[in-house]
Amino acid sequence: MKRIIQFSLYLLLVLPASLLANTHPLSLKEIPDTSSNNISNSKSLTLRGSLSAFNASYGRNYFELNWSTIAGEFDHYIIERSLDGEKFETIGTVNNKAAVNEGQFNFRDHFRTAIALNNDFYYRLKQVEADGTIVYSKVLIARMFNTKSLASLSVTPDPLANDILVNVQLNENSYVMMKVKDEKGNLLLKEGQKAEFGANTYTLEGTHNLHPGLYILEVTVNSKEHMIMKLSKG
Numbered sequence: 001m002k003r004i005i006q007f008s009l010y011l012l013l014v015l016p017a018s019l020l021a022n023t024h025p026l027s028l029k030e031i032p033d034t035s036s037n038n039i040s041n042s043k044s045l046t047l048r049g050s051l052s053a054f055n056a057s058y059g060r061n062y063f064e065l066n067w068s069t070i071a072g073e074f075d076h077y078i079i080e081r082s083l084d085g086e087k088f089e090t091i092g093t094v095n096n097k098a099a100v101n102e103g104q105f106n107f108r109d110h111f112r113t114a115i116a117l118n119n120d121f122y123y124r125l126k127q128v129e130a131d132g133t134i135v136y137s138k139v140l141i142a143r144m145f146n147t148k149s150l151a152s153l154s155v156t157p158d159p160l161a162n163d164i165l166v167n168v169q170l171n172e173n174s175y176v177m178m179k180v181k182d183e184k185g186n187l188l189l190k191e192g193q194k195a196e197f198g199a200n201t202y203t204l205e206g207t208h209n210l211h212p213g214l215y216i217l218e219v220t221v222n223s224k225e226h227m228i229m230k231l232s233k234g
Contacts, residue, residue, distance in 0.1 A: 055167045056123065056142040057199055058152035062110040063142050065123060069103045074135075078126035079107050083119045085139070090126075116144040143227060149174050150225045155217065162208040164231075166219055168200045174222045176200065180207060180231075183214040 053068040065079065076095045080088040094105050109121070125137035142154040151169040158165045168176055173196050180189040189204060204217075215231040 051125070051137055054125070054137055054140050054156055055165070055201065056121075056140060056152070056154045057167075058142075058144055058146070058169050059108070061113055061116075062108045063121060063123075063144075063152070064106055064108050065140070066104070066106045067125060067137070068105075069127075073130050074127050075130045076128050077105060077107075078128065079109070080124050080126055081109060082122040082124075083115075085122045085141075088122070088124065113144075113146075141229070145225055147225060148172065150221045153219055153221075153225075153227045155219075155227070155229060158203060158208075161203075164204040164207045164217065166202045166204065166217075168195060168202070168219070168221065170195055170197050170200065170221070172197055176202070177218075177220040177223075178202060178204060179216075179218040179220075180204060180210075181216045181218070183216070185216075188215070 051067055052070045053066065055067075056063045056065050058064075067077075074096050076093055078090055079092045079094065081091045082088040091109055092107055094107050099105055109123075111121075121142045123140045123142065127135040127137065129135065138157055140154055140156040142152060144152050146152070149170060149172055151171050153169070154167040156165050156167075157163070164180075166178055173194070175192065176195045177192040178190070179187060181187055188210070189207065191202065191204065193202070210233050212233050215233065217227075217229040217231055219227040219229075
């Protein structure tokens with residue numbers, strides 16, 4: 001079964017949305033991995049670094065989104081989701097007063113299993129300030145596996161340092177291998193770690209120093225489950 005994601009990794013903390021309006025998706029060759037979907041194109045809108053964390057954890061037929069803020073007087077957050085990385089729709093709203101703890105918020109996105117088996121979920125936050133100013137978060141890509149070893153994987157650039165963040169939710173103790181390659185297949189970074197049952201977050205330190213170009217991120221769990229993502233650094 002095959003699924004590949006194309007993901008635009010913009011390493012600017014301030015980026016007007018108009019600069020991305022006419023961005024055309026790149027044509028990329030398909031690379032096999034262990035899940036199933038069509039090739040998807042993702043555009044990441046980042047207006048400023050207002051989040052210190054943005055991740056997703058898988059539950060029974062839902063993803064729970066969690067985020068923390070470090071800046072901005074936000075009145076509320078509009079949660080948007082896409083199945084192709086381009087067309088986003090509103091799936092909910094969270095008021096600023098609904099913080100679980102100071103500056104920490106969450107939202108559950110319930111879905112039918114059949115949809116999650118055939119699609120990656122692209123999430124972003126539309127942060128609305130008290131004066132009406134709108135700030136978009138970076139895009140978080142989440143994939144449900146729900147196998148013996150692996151519940152889900154999600155990937156997003158680190159909102160603070162712009163290094164890549166990989167979130168792995170495991171159903172059992174496992175070994176996680178992460179690789180970053182250039183477009184020619186040359187290995188640039190390799191990191192493997194034993195991981196325990198539950199949520200594990202890894203920062204691929206130094207990836208913010210990558211030169212502009214195309215890259216491949218590979219995440220493998222127990223040599224069985226694979227997630228392959230095309231990264232385009234502008």
